Amino acid sequence: xxxxxxxxxRDGRVINRxxxxxxxxxxxxxxxxxxxxxxxxxxxMPTSLKSGLVKCRLLYDRLIRDITFEVYTPRKISSxxxxxxxxxxxxxxxADRRTLEYEEWKRKGFDEVIFLKDGFLTDSSFxxxxxxxxxxxxxxxxxxxxxxxxxxxxxxxxIKEVPVHITALKKYDELILIxxxxxxxxxxxxxxxxxxxxx
Numbered sequence: 001x002x003x004x005x006x007x008x009x010r011d012g013r014v015i016n017r018x019x020x021x022x023x024x025x026x027x028x029x030x031x032x033x034x035x036x037x038x039x040x041x042x043x044x045m046p047t048s049l050k051s052g053l054v055k056c057r058l059l060y061d062r063l064i065r066d067i068t069f070e071v072y073t074p075r076k077i078s079s080x081x082x083x084x085x086x087x088x089x090x091x092x093x094x095a096d097r098r099t100l101e102y103e104e105w106k107r108k109g110f111d112e113v114i115f116l117k118d119g120f121l122t123d124s125s126f127x128x129x130x131x132x133x134x135x136x137x138x139x140x141x142x143x144x145x146x147x148x149x150x151x152x153x154x155x156x157x158x159i160k161e162v163p164v165h166i167t168a169l170k171k172y173d174e175l176i177l178i179x180x181x182x183x184x185x186x187x188x189x190x191x192x193x194x195x196x197x198x199x
Contacts, residue, residue: 002065002095003027005058006180008072012042012050016180019148024060027092033062045069055181059095072181077111077188080124080175080195082166085115090144100125112177114195117142121164127177130159130184131192134173137184138162149178158184169195 005024008015021038028035041056049069059066088099102125105113114129115122121129121140128150130139139150141163153159164172169192177188 001031002059002061004093004095005060006093007041007056007058008181009041009045009049009054009056009069011052012045014041014056016148016152019152020180023093023148028062030092036060036062036064039064039067041067053181074182074186074188075111075126077177077190078194079110080112080114080190081105081108081110082114082116082121082195082197084198085122085144086117088115088117088144091146093145097125110196115144116166116198119165119167121166121169123147124177127179127182127188130176130178130187131164131169131172132174132176133171137176138164140164147178148180149183153178153184166195166197 005020007020024035024038045054045056046069049071053072055070055072057068058064083102083105090099102113112124114124120142122142123129123144128139128143128147130137137159139159139161141161154161172192175190175192175195176184178184182188
């Protein structure tokens with residue numbers, strides 16, 4: 001079984017290195033192997049990518065299997081559909097993401113999916129969720145993957161956890177999608193009306 005870490009590197013500086021190391025160690029401990037050492041990514045990344053925001057994808061198990069670097073380009077998202085995913089388990093960042101690929105919503109013309117558990121918001125297929133209400137920023141108490149950006153924002157008090165049922169969306173002004181590449185400042189922002197309920 002292989003796992004991935006998606007790591008942001010801005011202007012040659014690795015963002016939240018400790019958060020990624022912690023997740024790698026926790027993953028390895030859960031599955032009973034010793035985590036590989038995280039190499040000096042700044043040293044091995046291409047010189048041409050040492051300015052701007054770069055996405056580093058690290059594939060590993062007991063060893064580092066592959067490392068790639070690319071200029072980060074955010075996805076364009078304008079509509080999301082909420083789907084029931086009561087049995088979905090993605091507590092670890094598996095390289096195999098087939099459980100998150102819901103082809104049906106693509107065929108219906110939606111850009112992205114929001115997974116629900118018992119009607120409560122969790123995550124999208126590639127991000128955690130933050131909801132803004134005035135100057136208050138909250139993240140659903142339920143989640144699939146406790147992402148490194150989510151953990152960092154909780155620790156710094158920038159966001160707080162609250163259970164959010166799909167029926168409560170209208171109470172919030174804005175949806176923000178965050179992950180290792182997307183923080184509160186550059187996260188993908190949409191009106192909560194962009195989330196369409198299940199048919």
